[in-house]
Amino acid sequence: MAWSTFDSNRNALQGKVICIDPGHGGTAETDSYRVGPTGEREEWINLRVAILLGEMLKLAGAEVILTRTTDTFIPLADRSKIALENKADLFVSIHHNATADPKVNFPIVYFHGSAEENRASVDFGEMVAQKLVKHLFKGKGPYSLVSDYTIFSSSGASVLRGTYGIPGIIGEATFFTSPKEEKKLRIPDYNNKEASAYYEAIISFFESSEVSKISEKEDPSRVVPFEVFQEADRMKPEAKMWKSNFLKGKKLLKKGGEARLVEAFDLLTLSARSFPDSYVAKECHELRLEILRRQGKTEAVEMEEKRIRFFYP
Known part of the structure; x- marks a missing residue:
């Protein structure tokens, strides 16, 4: 990305505190689930993309807080605490996905709770999803923008629940269980494309004429959980x-x-x-x-x- 691009985005990011959360970390010996067909681990990919994104944001004038900078385990509650204590204006948790079907590969972006209450995160999530499709899928194909209650039906995802009130999302850019995708995810230039997608979405969010408000959460029991795998x-x-x-x-x-x-x-x-x-x-x-x-x-x-x-x- 050209220096002039970073300079032109300084107005949007000046004074903004952005917390980037590279998902997972430090669990290679205990977690056999988050690993691709030839051994590339999700937590490694997450960290590479997060560091690249952080560098882009710093160059454009933002204050960047990473919840981890090495392959170490950070408790979920601590990740939320880091964002809150640093008074983050935006929370971005970077992940990559897995499923039983190796042919599956598309972006999924989660917001916390109800779309009616957490409109700012929904708006940001839409921008992230569209930019991921643009940069990683040549502008073609489906994506999902859903509540974290679709997969954690009783409470949502810990890091989004713990940072509620800050616009925030979990981004699952691609599926490392796809053999072709896992191969791409090892390549630094491809990681940079993904980081660029997040960067452009963040710029678009802060350049929006009006950021939607986040309402106080209502009792989640008003929606009976839908049992999922x-x-x-x-x-x-x-x-x-x-x-x-x-x-x-x-x-x-x-x-x-x-x-x-x-x-x-x-x-x-x-x-x-x-x-x-x-x-x-x-x-x-x-x-x-x-x-x-x-x-x-x-x-x-x-x-x-x-x-x-x-x-x-």
């Missing part, structure tokens, strides 16, 4: 069926008939449980809603409407 479960063989289950359920719904509606509902539910933050999960819930309406299940309809509105903006 957790990390280990999402690596099971049945989790690979997330897309085909969605397509089968959608097809059965079009055919109609009570028996088909029941089967469609089960397939759509399984798809949403298997991959609740996928780019089809929102449509799974929308189709579930259509079935519930046809079945006249008023209370279930109201709850499903809330899930869609709060968690899938």
Whole structure:
């Protein structure tokens, strides 16, 4: 990125404190989950991208706080505390994703809680997702922007919950379980592309004419948690069926008939449980809603409407 670019962005970033959180760290001997097909670990990738992003932001005039600068373990609560104590204006947690299906690869960006309450983080998340698609996917393909309640249904993600009130996101730029993607993620120039995506999103956010407000969180129990597969479960063989289950359920719904509606509902539910933050999960819930309406299940309809509105903006 040219020096003139950093100079031109100084007005947007001058005086801003940005906390960058490279996810995980220091768990190579204890965590066999966050590793790609040929041994590249997520925590290493996260740190490389975070350091590159931090350098870009500093050159453009921001004050940058990293929750870790080496491959060390930092408790989740401490990461949030670092952002709060330094009065961060923005919180960016950098991650990369994993799933049972090696062909899956697209960005997922999480905000905390309800989209209706945490509008600033939703706005920032949208910018991050679009820039990741631009830089890493040649401007093509799907992305997900979802609440962290879609994967941690009872409380959301710790670092976003702990920093609530600061606009913030967790960005899962790509899937290191894709063999082709893992190979790219080892390349410094590719890491730099990802850092550039975050950098451009941060500039766009602070250049926005008006930053949306973050409201005080309401009682999360107003939305009953939707049971989903957790990390280990999402690596099971049945989790690979997330897309085909969605397509089968959608097809059965079009055919109609009570028996088909029941089967469609089960397939759509399984798809949403298997991959609740996928780019089809929102449509799974929308189709579930259509079935519930046809079945006249008023209370279930109201709850499903809330899930869609709060968690899938």
